[in-house]
Amino acid sequence: MNTLTIARPTPLSEPLSVPRPGPARRTAFGQVVLNEARLTWRRPIGLIGGIALPVVLLVIFGELPSFKEHLAAFGGGTIFDAYVPILATFGVAMLALLGLPIPLVTYRELGVLRRLSTTPVPPSWVLAAQAAVQGCVAVAGVVTVIVVAVVAFGASAPASLAGLVLSVTVTIAGLFAIGLLLAAVARTSTAANVIGRVTFFPLMFFAGLWLPRALMPQFLLDISNYTPLGAAVQAMQASMQTGFPPAAPLLVLAGYAVVFGYLARRCFRWE
Numbered sequence: 001m002n003t004l005t006i007a008r009p010t011p012l013s014e015p016l017s018v019p020r021p022g023p024a025r026r027t028a029f030g031q032v033v034l035n036e037a038r039l040t041w042r043r044p045i046g047l048i049g050g051i052a053l054p055v056v057l058l059v060i061f062g063e064l065p066s067f068k069e070h071l072a073a074f075g076g077g078t079i080f081d082a083y084v085p086i087l088a089t090f091g092v093a094m095l096a097l098l099g100l101p102i103p104l105v106t107y108r109e110l111g112v113l114r115r116l117s118t119t120p121v122p123p124s125w126v127l128a129a130q131a132a133v134q135g136c137v138a139v140a141g142v143v144t145v146i147v148v149a150v151v152a153f154g155a156s157a158p159a160s161l162a163g164l165v166l167s168v169t170v171t172i173a174g175l176f177a178i179g180l181l182l183a184a185v186a187r188t189s190t191a192a193n194v195i196g197r198v199t200f201f202p203l204m205f206f207a208g209l210w211l212p213r214a215l216m217p218q219f220l221l222d223i224s225n226y227t228p229l230g231a232a233v234q235a236m237q238a239s240m241q242t243g244f245p246p247a248a249p250l251l252v253l254a255g256y257a258v259v260f261g262y263l264a265r266r267c268f269r270w271e
Helices: 023-042 043-060 079-099 101-109 112-117 126-155 161-186 187-207 217-224 228-241 247-267
Strands: none
Touching: 023 043, 043 079, 043 101, 043 126, 043 187, 079 101, 079 126, 079 161, 079 187, 079 228, 101 112, 101 126, 101 187, 112 217, 112 228, 126 161, 126 247, 161 187, 161 247, 187 217, 187 228, 217 228, 228 247
């Protein structure tokens, strides 16, 4: 049995044995996930962007008197209600476009993935482990935003819990596929950071961060419906306010997951 030891700050910071397929192999992969989780905790950029920042914005918006007014443009709801799914999506987007690709590009830039390709540890384990860790943070961020909105500010509980779970799942799948493609094409961590930020802000506009979707002109709303963040907000908002989300935004997000996931797989290089 081969044993691999990689010094910090590589993604495998402790000795790891990679046995044949079976329960022991799943245990070995679990160790990779655990190591990635520890590194994420030590460099909490994703935790800040995926959980802390959306909650801070939620609290600020919740304290604004104008956000508590019920308006016909929002279907009788408040502006604050409209911002709950926007901020939940904000956290997922931060993780997908910054928290996920930057560590992977850094590993490739430092030669970690190349070294792993010569060992019994499949480099794809690092990608899967990063996606798993950041996915857990994304779910925690969405849950935290919704719980704080409902408990602290009296927002309505989700009208369809199953619809919300499905919406969050396809949102994470679609956005993380974009993040993996970004990790595939960026050559340096600096480039990944720049591309992620340049991508993040226009997408957040169509999600309604600066102009809620209910107030958008029709042509902007039509564009928003086919962007990943616009579709994510549409699906989550329907799940929280009316019931099970319509098929259109779910299909848009699934399409992003399939297309960008395929491109990421074709374009990704270990060195």
